[in-house]
Amino acid sequence: xxxxxxxxxxxxxxxxxxxxxxxxxxxxxxxxxxxxxxxxxxxxxxxxxxxxxxxxxxxxxxxxxxxxxxxxxxxxxxxxxxxxxxxxxxxxxxxxxxxxxxxxxxxxxxxxxxxxxxxxxxxxxxxxxxxxxxxxxxxxxxxxxxxxxxxxxxxxxxxxxxxxxxxxxxxxxxxxxxxxxxxxxxxxxxxxxxxxxxxxxxxxxxxxxxxxxxxxxxxxxxxxxxxxxxxxxxxxxxxxxxxxxxxxxxxxxxxxxxxxxxxxxxxxxxxxxxxxxxxxxxxxxxxxxxxxxxxxxxxxxxxxxxxxxxxxxxxxxxxxxxxxxxxxxxxxxxxxxxxxxxxx
Numbered sequence: 379x380x381x382x383x384x385x386x387x388x389x390x391x392x393x394x395x396x397x398x399x400x401x402x403x404x405x406x407x408x409x410x411x412x413x414x415x416x417x418x419x420x421x422x423x424x425x426x427x428x429x430x431x432x433x434x435x436x437x438x439x440x441x442x443x444x445x446x447x448x449x450x451x452x453x454x455x456x457x458x459x460x461x462x463x464x465x466x467x468x469x470x471x472x473x474x475x476x477x478x479x480x481x482x483x484x485x486x487x488x489x490x491x492x493x494x495x496x497x498x499x500x501x502x503x504x505x506x507x508x509x510x511x512x513x514x515x516x517x518x519x520x521x522x523x524x525x526x527x528x529x530x531x532x533x534x535x536x537x538x539x540x541x542x543x544x545x546x547x548x549x550x551x552x553x554x555x556x557x558x559x560x561x562x563x564x565x566x567x568x569x570x571x572x573x574x575x576x577x578x579x580x581x582x583x584x585x586x587x588x589x590x591x592x593x594x595x596x597x598x599x600x601x602x603x604x605x606x607x608x609x610x611x612x613x614x615x616x617x618x619x620x621x622x623x624x625x626x627x628x629x630x631x632x633x634x635x636x637x638x639x640x641x642x643x644x645x646x647x648x649x650x651x652x653x654x655x656x657x658x659x660x661x662x663x664x665x666x667x668x669x670x671x672x673x674x675x676x677x678x679x680x681x682x683x684x685x686x687x688x689x690x691x692x693x694x695x696x697x698x699x700x701x702x703x704x705x706x707x708x709x710x711x712x713x714x715x716x717x718x719x720x721x722x
Contacts (some may be wrong), residue, residue, distance in 0.1 A: 391481030454497030485689035559587035604701035615641035
């Protein structure tokens with residue numbers, strides 16, 4: 379009997395569009411011979427719908443035209459979706475939940491908490507790892523306490539006066555400075571500041587997304603490690619194509635960046651990146667597949683932990699599936715993640 383898998387995408391996040399691209403790739407790759415697939419889209423306003431849209435329609439954000447309202451039941455005895463149609467409701471049993479939701483409410487522990495209440499197995503990290511991993515400042519503080527090298531930072535909360543944050547940053551750090559939302563992803567709201575005027579502007583762009591981190595901008599190579607079920611699958615490098623950093627436009631619009639797999643680094647650097655990534659995976663109690671990002675300083679050759687993505691992208695330009703598939707297909711990787719979720 380085929381397993382019934384609900385695939386979740388979209389949501390109330392600045393990364394809504396990225397989620398649609400990831401979901402389309404996942405839905406194309408999941409085997410209909412092995413699984414009965416139920417795509418569940420969440421609108422930008424937070425409405426849930428079971429959709430019959432094709433992957434192409436989902437990627438084009440046209441999935442709501444052929445959709446029915448639904449909810450995931452938190453009742454552990456029901457273990458499924460409630461679908462509301464023709465003035466009534468029916469229950470659809472589900473065997474596994476597969477989130478492809480990026481950003482706020484999708485990978486920060488909120489959705490994972492509902493999954494835990496439902497009693498249905500799910501692919502990926504649980505509540506604790508998702509919540510901690512989404513908070514870049516908390517994750518870096520935790521890693522630093524376990525002797526994992528990180529860059530210093532200044533944390534600015536929405537109620538912190540901008541002048542106070544700028545004063546602390548200029549006292550503790552040196553320009554150029556990198557500014558990014560603490561709980562953001564896909565480089566949304568990030569910016570580079572070379573002086574006080576640019577810092578004010580970068581903060582004003584990042585602050586609407588919540589607390590902000592201000593870090594020293596270190597000329598460095600960007601390395602990314604895929605970790606699946608505690609094992610580092612490989613190390614890749616982001617060649618930004620001349621961009622100052624790997625921003626949203628470089629990733630998804632200009633497409634000027636290039637993924638280099640495997641990363642052309644020394645055996646020492648590769649071993650260190652793998653070891654740190656696996657240590658961070660265990661430290662946060664991660665599950666399934668994650669991506670751990672590092673800076674390799676051009677000045678001193680040291681590795682610095684940057685951030686962890688506990689629900690990495692599956693788009694055609696995403697590093698995690700390319701590294702984790704190890705030359706195989708996305709379908710095989712998804713089978714591996716599904717099998718791991720059931721075994722847990």
